[in-house]
Amino acid sequence: MVTSKRVLVVDSDPEALDLVRRYLSVRGYEVHTAEGGEAGQAAFMRYQPDLVILDGRVPDTEGRSLCLWLRERSPVPILVMAAQEGAPGPVELLNWGADQYMTKPVALMELEARARALLRRVALSEAHHLSSALSSARPDYDDGHLVIDLDRRLVTLEGRPVSLTATEFKILACLVNQAGSVVPHEKLLSQVWGEEYVDDLAFLKTYIHHLRRKLTSPVEGDGAYSYILNKWGVGYRLRAEYERREAPGDDGQSDGWAGRPIAPVDASLR
Template structure:
């Protein structure tokens, strides 16, 4: 079954071009020119990915992204004429998976869409074992254990779930809010900064040098990502 993509932009010409390129790559494409229409279609269609312009007549792309993230972890790619680093950081912090500035190459956009979907297609099926740093750090999902150089590391349930998400998607940047949603659930009643405490504890347990961590890296202004331990 073809994957569904919702493209949201108030430029009809852009919708036509992006839609044509995506359909040529076997995607099922739906479009919206206004924010309220986009949110309605999102609920009806449950798309596999959303391509979202930030400047819309009624709602901003940031508002739409925030609304989607309240109930869903669907991949979101933001499109915008805003090219400042601060705008990109804000988009990623709100939960976007990627950010492209206009004008852009439709072929590159399709390439990025495919890359995002490759990362998320098997999201529901965890590998039994994740091993990094030439086996230095191992997470075993079947046994629910984490070992550092062969020695089991004692983690709280929340620490385990956060590390599990990070290790499942190496090099992918997660905002604090998104980590909470993925690891702890949408009904978690803590604050975004709660993640900082969990990350601090995880680093104390799995890193050799807290000043130069190899595994859990901070992405300034956005959140955290898991590296392969090659630093």
């Protein structure tokens, strides 16, 4: 099986983590692991996975809390592995926000099959939305390469759907509404997270980094065209639809990412 899908596995058992990681990696998945709930939250923020596989009894930030935390921030599919004794029932697991659950001990072949089914469901949903959008009214942003439709929550780059988390989409919406103009850090933080986050610039940078990776396309020569640019010490802007597509040199607004190959993230947290 060939796939580039990114999977985050959260479990308190390092041996179980390693077993699942090796099994899925051999089958083409990009697998990241985290021991415990707090590490799981950090890994989710860093890697922005396409699927989360979660042990339902993660101790430090309990499985329920982590599942709810994930669901508040993203529509990412969640597969929960639950122990037979003392585990929440299927109704409770689904109420947490889980999309599917399995009872331990877990057969790795079935685990991979369920993961594949969840990812396929997401892909079909995105394809359906994309098909519906093709006959819709003019989108909010369209430069012939990147298309953004805020009402339908659809983003395509070079004709392919771009999967964004709920938070990434909120950030992009703020930038689209002022495309071509710099949106201050404080405004982005307050509109997306609330006034209490206006000083948390590192938090914003983490999300912008992942968003820029998803909204970067190749140009002629050795470079990449990044749609989101940084104005040092001020904020970020989305390139206007009429701007000429070329590699870096955007009036000094490149932040060191634009025009460079996007480096892959580490294959594991360990």
